[in-house]
Amino acid sequence: MTRRRREVPTPELRCPTCAAEVEPFWAHCSNCGRRLEWRDTTKKTGAECYYCGWVVSDSFSFCPWCGRDIADRDSSPEPLKAPKGFRYDRRCRWGCGGGVMYPMRHCPWCGRGQKWRYDDYENICPHCSKGVNDWMDVCPWCGQDATGRDLIRQALRRVRQRLVVSRLKTWNYRVLLRPGVSGVTHRSPKVIEIERRYVTRKRSRDEISWNMLTGLILHELGHSFLYHNWSLTRTGRFRRAFGEVRKAYRVSDSKWVDFERRGVTTTLANYVTAYAATHPQEDFAETFRFYVTRRGRLRELFAEFGRKRKGVPVFEKFLVLGDYIRSLRGWR
Ligand SMILES: [Zn+2]
Ligand SMILES: [Zn+2]
Ligand SMILES: [Zn+2]
Ligand SMILES: [Zn+2]
Helix, strand or coil, X not given: CCCCCCCCCCCCCECCCCCXXXXXXXXXXXXXXXXXXCCCCXXXXXXXXXXXXXXXXXXCCECCCCCCEXXXXXXXXXXXXXXXXXXXXXXXXCCCCCEECCCCCECXXXXXXXXXXXXXXXXXXXXXXXXECCCCCECCCCCCECCCHHHCHHHHHHHHHHHHHCCCCCCCCEEEEECCCCECCCXXXXXXXXXXXXXXXXXXXCCCCHHHHHHHHHHHHXXXXXXXXXXXXXXXXXXXXHXXXXXXXXXXXXXXXXXXXXXXXXXXXXXXXXXXXHCHHHHHHHHHHHHHHCCCCHHHHHHHHHHCCCCHHHHHHHHHXXXXXXXXXXXX
């Protein structure tokens, strides 16, 4: 005869407001931002913090979540490894000897702050530097904008306006701040990464102007637009104008590119800017940036090209882009 065991259901970890999946001990839902509470609903420990209401152990001296002193006569006189209901992940980083569980913010034995590695996450929050994923709108740890878009609102607004007046429909691109890099990859063509060093709340040496940031975002949007409309690169007209975009290349971020520059360079006859000459994909991204910055007004732009003695290939690049954008609107 088989012995039956009662199945212990795994608790559904979903946001009570929007039903998005959440992870244990997140302070906020990463989708709607609702504040989460982790109570002792399953009576695992029989104790909740008096202050924040989250699950604790009777043997703790400090709440590992809000950090307050909750010591009483049941508190363990010695730091423990992992009391009932908690897992041992590692020792307290301050050497009190007690064990701590991810993602406790404080040691439950000595109360001091704990830091964790967030290796399973794709990015780090520009507000609290804890782990976030690219699809998250709200940081599950601090409750602020996980993408950092709130820090570059002015530039994003300007970018959106420029796209509208250039009569470009949005393709659901997603701008986010990331440490160490600006760019777009073929793997995730709708994600526009902006080096977060350029955007700090306190003014620093690396911070760049709103104009520069707008230019940088528009340039990166050019890459995203091309990935999103990759079939364009296979047409004969595109290849004659821009060349082979599949050509391998390496971009060194150390090369400072002046994306704030709105004027056309006079040095290279067949490229809109010097940077455009580095690779066909950069050529397209710079052409895109100029097209959108100048609101798609080709007549004005062509007059300037004429004055600056630009070659026929530059005119053709803008016509290729302009015609393609028109074809997207169904005006073929
Ligand atoms: Zn939610
Ligand atoms: Zn607490
Ligand atoms: Zn400790
Ligand atoms: Zn955060």
